[in-house]
Amino acid sequence: MDLTPDQNVLGKGTGPWYLDPSVSISRDSATQHWVQVQENHPDTKNYDVNSPVGTGYCAYSDCTGYGRYRAYFDIGINSDIYNQPGGAPSPPTVYDSKLIANVSDASSPSTNTPFGLYWTGAINTNTTWNAQPCGTNGTMAGCQKIGNSASLTGTGPISFDVTSQIQQAASQHWGDWTVGIAPDDENNALYRHHLSISPGSAPHITTNYDIQPSAWGPTTSPKPGFASTGKYFDCNSGGTNPWDNVGWIGANQTVKLAVNTWSPAYLSLHTSFNVFWNSTAGNGSYNQDSGWGGSVNTDTNAQNTTLALSQLQDGQVYGWHAGAYDGDANNPGLGSPWTQLCYFGIDRTPPTVSISSPEFPPSGTPNPTPQKFAGQQARFTLHGTDPVPTGAAASGVACYRVSTNPSPVTGWHCTDGATNGVYLNNTATNSADFNTTPGNWGTNILYAQAQDNAGNYSQPAAYAFYAPWNPASKPVLGDVTGDGKPDIVVPDNAGNLKIVSTTIDPTNSVSANASLAPGSQGWAGAQISHRGSLLPAKSVDDLIAHVPSDPTNLYELVNNGSGAYTVKTPISAPPTDSCTDGTGNPLPTDCPAELTDWSQTSQIVAIGRPEGDYYTPANGSTPSSVSRTSLIAVINKHLWLFHGAPESNKIPGFYFDGTAVELSSADWTNYDLINPGPANGITPGTTAKQPTLWARNRTDGTIHAYRITGGNTPNYSDFANPATNGITLPGITLPVSTYPTVGASADLAGGPTTANAPADLWTVNTSNQLTIWTGTSADGTDSTPVTGFVTTGSPNTVTLPTxxxxxxxxxxxxxxxxxxxxxxxxxxxxxxxxxxxxxxxxxxxxxxxxxxxxxxxxxxxxxxxxxxxxxxxxxxxxxxxxxxxxxxxxxxxxxxxxxxxxxxxxxxxxxxxxxxxxxxxxxxxxxxxxxxxxxxxxxxxxxxxxxxxxxxxxxxxxxxxxxxxxxxxxxxxxxxxxxxxxxxxxxxxxxxxxxxxxxxxxxxxxxxxxxxxxxxxxxxxxxxxxNAPSTPGNLTASMAGGTVLHPGDSAYSSRTMLTMQADGNLVLYTLGGLPLWSTNTNGHPGAYATMQADGNLVVYQPDPKFTTPGAAANSLWSSGTPNNPGATAKVQGDCNFVIYDTNNKPLWASNTYHP
Incomplete structure (x- = not known):
């Protein structure tokens, strides 16, 4: 593209182009020497005689003989009219010059006398009548008369136009110029006069001239450039044809053009900006003016003009240059040479972006033979477009930003690099590849934005994909979400249970709604604990809950596989097949009455397996799992242990091995129980990491550790007395008045890659802020005992949303x-x-x-x-x-x-x-x-x-x-x-x-x-x-043909949630956790639901158990609505779940309408 200025605007011929001048400055060229020559005294020398100089015919009585007088003057030419100041683009331009002389007396004051000005030769000290520049055979014979005569009656000034002579003097850099003045009739005695040589009235030349202004350093603001490289330019990108590689300016920005200007003549200036364009979409130009400024206008005071949004067209490339002027149409002056040509493009249309991955296809895509699993790095591709207006251009996609945070972000740059999730666009394919590792089993969401070279950001694009459970992965105790990292579950101010993790935003992480709690009174004040499950073959934690509104029961809240708890099962009483002390000996009075239910329970924690936890590797479609947990509780002030049932016992309702172990008959009511997991390192002589119990002294806020040792024959002697046994962990004290809630979980803050870091402790203060206190050990891993805590809590405290x-x-x-x-x-x-x-x-x-x-x-x-x-x-x-x-x-x-x-x-x-x-x-x-x-x-x-x-x-x-x-x-x-x-x-x-x-x-x-x-x-x-920012859901409430709900996926409306549970049951819940409808397909872990293209909603047995996933023979349940292509299933805010045909006619419904 070749952009050139409009010659019709600037004029014809070779520039620069000027207006007719009238704005100028003046300089005087003064008389340096003078001489009067006398015909009646032909050899008298009067060079620089300090008296008026006579001219004309002397024929009066005061004359010492009759004869002609002539006056000669040597005038020094002021060099200002031709010297070019440093930095000025050209020498001065002379507009006009006048020679002015003053007649001091006249022989006949009433006679009008015409005077002539003559260009003569030089004068010197020897100039006389007989040795003068002009001849005597006529009026100033041999000397050139300049212009017309100047007439005067009496005395006063006379002037002569000497413009062309001084222009010649300026161009040739004369040092001086000699002239003579004589009346037109040298023989007329009435024309005799004297010319003053007094300072200020001696003959002198007044010259009006101007010096061309200078304009330089054109700048465009904001600077056009390329977001891809982070390079931006004041004027253009350089090169042989800069118009073929223009920098870009983005949307909703006015454009300011500016140049530095200077008048060497120190005249006020204004600048004219010529803007032009030429493309298939059209061409044209216009001028804008800066308005008047001073004689020096630079840097922040540079002369400028602003192009409004309405003057700039999306996709157009513009050129501009500018010239400074010291005159205008009414008072013409000189203009500077035009600045260099500058260019910029306007791109107001944001780019678009999408994400794809062959290894993790989008949610809703059947994936019977996964290439990658949760926890494995996979390749993703970002695709971008930068829409091009008709007949115009676009800046092109520059780069992409990827995040797990759905909030759009501005202020990021293409040069931020891959460590900040930013990837440059491959202009050949308009794409960029990146690798990431999905940590969550189930549906993950990546969010991407594109940025074009003009700096426009795209709307964020979400890519939801399902990451299957990795059969080879090892579960982690304390993990409720399936991401292999320990989590915290605490009540918020509204009574909901919230998940808090170093990798999960708690804003929308409701784990169990308040209405699921017994009596629908919420979970505030409840004892909540998790470390494993009381159920067999679990890979994520269930929750153990004891609530004030139903003190006789203990509740097991079953995890749906991704951290949501929608089903609670009551456990009516502790196990009492036998009751022993901590050494295994039967209690003297057998089992006490307080164990008939849970009403005397003041605290309870899940600690894992006392002998040390183990996990069972995956088997076919069955994920790996962890051993059953055990519980420690304070009941009627005493400390009790309830050991989990053997893993082989899968009979429903059998949670414990039947024995209640009284670990301590001392009073534990002044101690808050905390379950950090194996916080005492490897048990000597074994490879086991056995659980430890921490407890906070409610009186002084100190943290104490009580160990389980002995391997397969656990030793519980540390628990005998909380005040005298165990050890105190230094580093922190946590007063109950400041931190009413305290808990622990393994390595919340993140530890080494070669081994798990020591367990960490967490607190919730009275402002509902959660803080993590990092545990320390001798080698920085959980292979050695926790020795204390970092005295300052995690600076990234989390405020639980409410x-x-x-x-x-x-x-x-x-x-x-x-x-x-x-x-x-x-x-x-x-x-x-x-x-x-x-x-x-x-x-x-x-x-x-x-x-x-x-x-x-x-x-x-x-x-x-x-x-x-x-x-x-x-x-x-x-x-x-x-x-x-x-x-x-x-x-x-x-x-x-x-x-x-x-x-x-x-x-x-x-x-x-x-x-x-x-x-x-x-x-x-x-x-x-x-x-x-x-x-x-x-x-x-x-x-x-x-x-x-x-x-x-x-x-x-x-x-x-x-x-x-x-x-x-x-x-x-x-x-x-x-x-x-x-x-x-x-x-x-x-x-x-x-x-x-x-x-x-x-x-x-x-x-x-x-x-x-x-x-x-x-x-x-x-x-x-x-009281928290919101984020969009991963699935909408409307499911078109092809939508798949994998285990853990949910579709939400304003009041209900459809969840595909890990146990194979598709359940419709209120947002409060009340089940409204289900397919009754539980008992099939890994089953999935799909809204088929034929309009039938089907729950299928898990793949890859069957060689043809989705085949009719594998169906567990269906809506019975095939042969309705285009049908849509909707989870409605009125609590109903309905399948509609393309005419919005109901085909099937859960019949749970309840506005």
Missing amino acids: PKGLWQLNDKANSTTAADSLGQDLAQSGTALGTHPGTASNVTFSPDNPSGATLPIDPNTKAPITPPNVAVFNGSTSKIETTGPIVDPTKSFTVSAWAKPSAYNGVVLGQDAGNTQSFMLWPDSNGNVWHFAMATADPTNGWPYDVTSDVNTNANVQLNTWTQLSASYNATTGQMSLYVNGNLAGIGQHKPFSSTAGSFTIGRWQNNGNKNASPFSGSISDVSVY
């Missing part, structure tokens, strides 16, 4: 309150409205169906049942407000709602600051898109908001249509994310601003103190607030 409010907005028709389901217990008085009820003003509540699901038929009326109420806002005076804040806008949070707007601009959700709102969510009429905004200040006027301005088509508003909205803020990264119907629709960046905390609002905005601004018109339902 729901802050849930308003279903299904209140009664004319209710003036909106109940908060959080903290709501209809069975207890005073809690019916929940923790944060809202005051509803002019809001009505009427039936509607946000999820759009088909309503079941009422058997009595034979008509669809009535859906629950939603809140209806009138667009004028309707609003719902809490009495105080719900969201802390300086920290991470997520707000969600279903909304059906009937008009634009009404605010759905927000929270008041002092004069504005700290955040808001609304359908914007500007672009017809959904936006999420957060306040940057709290002024009394203006628009102080950061907005999710980087939006895609998912953000489009559909009036009168129910839309699911989630707005999320990550305070760590500053990322604002907006999700519409589960899809990422917009992103933005925000720096936290501490605003005044006011009411949480539904249906209105506060603007400049007006709390009734932008009222919402339409309906709203299911509003929730969470």
